[in-house]
Amino acid sequence: MPIYNKIKANMAIPSEVQALIDRLNQELAQIEREASEASNIVRSLLLRFSDNVTLIGLFATLSNALLFVENSRRRIQTTVESISPENVRSQVIQEAGEDLAELLGRVLETKMLVNTVITRLDNLR
Template sequence: MPIYSNIKTKITIPSEIQALIDRLNQELAQIEREATEGLNLARPILSRFPDNVILIGSFATLNNALFFVDNSRRRIQITVESISPENVPASVIQEAGEDLAELQGRIMEAKIRVSRIVNRLENLP
C-alpha cells in the first residue's frame, strides 16, 4: 500500500484515500503557486493605486488563499495521523475519507477564486 511521504514511519493508507491525498496536495501546490504569482502581480499595481478597494480585496483574498493552503496541509496531516495506527476501525477511515472529500470541495472553490483573480490581474492594462 502507498506510504504518505511526509510521515517518517511507514504507514499504510487505503489506496483510495492515498490517491485523494495526492490529488489534494497537487491542487494545494497549484493554488500556492498561483496565489504567489497573483501577489507578485498585485504588489506593484497596489503601490500605484493604494486606495483601490478592488485591488486591496484581491490582495487579501490571495493572502487568505496561502493561509488556507497551510491550514489544509495541516488538516490532511492530522487526518493521515488519525488513520495511521494499526487496527483503525473502518468507521474512522470512512470519516477521514469524507472529511478529505469535503476539503476537496473547498480546495476547488479556492482554486477557482485564485485563478479568477490572477486572470484579472494579468489582464490589467
C-alpha cells in the same frame, strides 16, 4: 510543499485515501504557486496605486487563499495521523476519507477563486 507526498509503506492507508491525499497536495501546491505569483503582482501594483479598492480586495483574496492552503495542509496531516495506526477502525478511515473529499471540494473552489483573480489581474494590465 506537500506535507505527505507519500505515506510510509508500513502505514495502513487505503489506496483510495492515499490517492485523495495526493490529489489534495497537488491542487494545494498549484494554488500556492499561482496565488503567490498573483500576490506579488498585486503587491507591486499597490505600490503605485495604494488606495485602489479593487487591488486591495484582490490582495486580501489571494492572502486568504494562501492561508487556506496552510490550514488545509495541517488538516491533511492531522487526518493522516488519525488513520495511520495499524489497528484503526474502518469507520474512522471512512470518515477520514469523507472529510478529505469534502476538503477537496473546498480546495477546488479556492482554485477557481484564484483563477478568477488572475483573470481580473490580466484584464487590468
